[in-house]
Structures are given as structure tokens and as C-alpha cells.
Amino acid sequence: MLISGSYDQSVCIWDIRNIKKPIESLNLEASVWDIKFSQDRRVSIASIYDGYRFSKTKIGQETDGKLFPDINDWEVFTEHSSICYAAEWTGLQTTQGLDLVVSSSFYDSTLKLI
Numbered sequence: 817m818l819i820s821g822s823y824d825q826s827v828c829i830w831d832i833r834n835i836k837k838p839i840e841s842l843n844l845e846a847s848v849w850d851i852k853f854s855q856d857r858r859v860s861i862a863s864i865y866d867g868y869r870f871s872k873t874k875i876g877q878e879t880d881g882k883l884f885p886d887i888n889d890w891e892v893f894t895e896h897s898s899i900c901y902a903a904e905w906t907g908l909q910t911t912q913g914l915d916l917v918v919s920s921s922f923y924d925s926t927l928k929l930i
Contacts, residue, residue, distance in 0.1 A: 817876050821848025821861060829876070829883050842884045844869065854905040860917060867894035868903050868919055868930070893930050898923035903930070 818830040820838075825847055828838035846866030853859055857874040869890040876883050893903075896919065903919040910916060917930040 819851055819853075819859065819875065821851045823847040827851065827861060827884070840883045849900065850902040852902070852904060854915065855907060858905075858915075860903040860905065862900040862902055862919075864899055866900075867892055867896070868900055868917075869893075870903075870917065870930075893919065893928075895928060896921035896924055896926065 818832050818835075819827065820830065821827045825844050826841050827844060827848055828841045830838050844861065844863050844866070846863035848861055849864045850862040851859060853875070857876060858871045859875045860871075861869045863869060869892055871885050871890055873879065873885050873889070875885075879885065899922045901920050901922055903917050906916045906918060908916045919928045919930055920926070921928075
């Protein structure tokens with residue numbers, strides 16, 4: 817499985833054995849700059865001017881016949897004041913069991929711990 821994102825606002829899941837067309841796609845309504853997998857196959861997406869999205873469930877784990885969670889089931893982080901470049905899963909958790917993620921932005925020159 818391969819996942820890709822684009823300025824055309826789409827995120828696609830591909831079967832690397834047949835890359836003629838994606839298995840499934842998702843429209844974010846914002847251009848995609850960066851995609852990262854967590855250790856448990858959840859995904860973070862930096863959507864340039866529309867913040868970060870984090871899947872609550874594993875990508876590729878079929879739910880209701882789909883490999884992507886519904887767009888409304890993603891957590892959204894919009895605390896940066898400019899372009900969202902990347903987010904990185906730390907592999908650490910809070911005492912409440914929440915995953916810690918570091919996000920970065922360009923013009924506001926900040927890193928945030930999510």
C-alpha cells in the first residue's frame with residue numbers, strides 16, 4: 817500500500833502491484849503538503865492552508881467497505897498561523913494515552929506539540 821497527496825486536494829491509496837488508478841481517494845478541499853504514517857498505521861496530513869488532519873483509525877483497515885476513514889472522523893489541528901509543512905508522530909503518549917505529535921509551520925517559525 818502507498819498513500820499520496822497532491823495540490824489537487826486529493827489523498828489516494830494505491831496498490832503498488834497496480835498503480836494505474838488508486839484503490840480509493842479522499843478529497844480534503846485543501847492542498848496536501850505532507851503525509852506521515854504513525855507506528856500503528858494512522859496518518860497525519862499537512863494540508864498547507866487548512867491545518868493538519870489526523871486519522872483516528874488505521875488507514876487500510878476496512879470500515880464500511882472503505883480504506884479511508886470518513887473525512888468527518890479525522891481530528892483537525894489549526895493552531896498555526898501560516899503554511900502547515902509537516903507533522904511527525906513521536907511514538908510517545910500523554911498520561912491520558914493520547915499520541916504526541918510535533919507540527920511545524922513556515923512563516924510563523926513555530927513547532928507545536930499536539
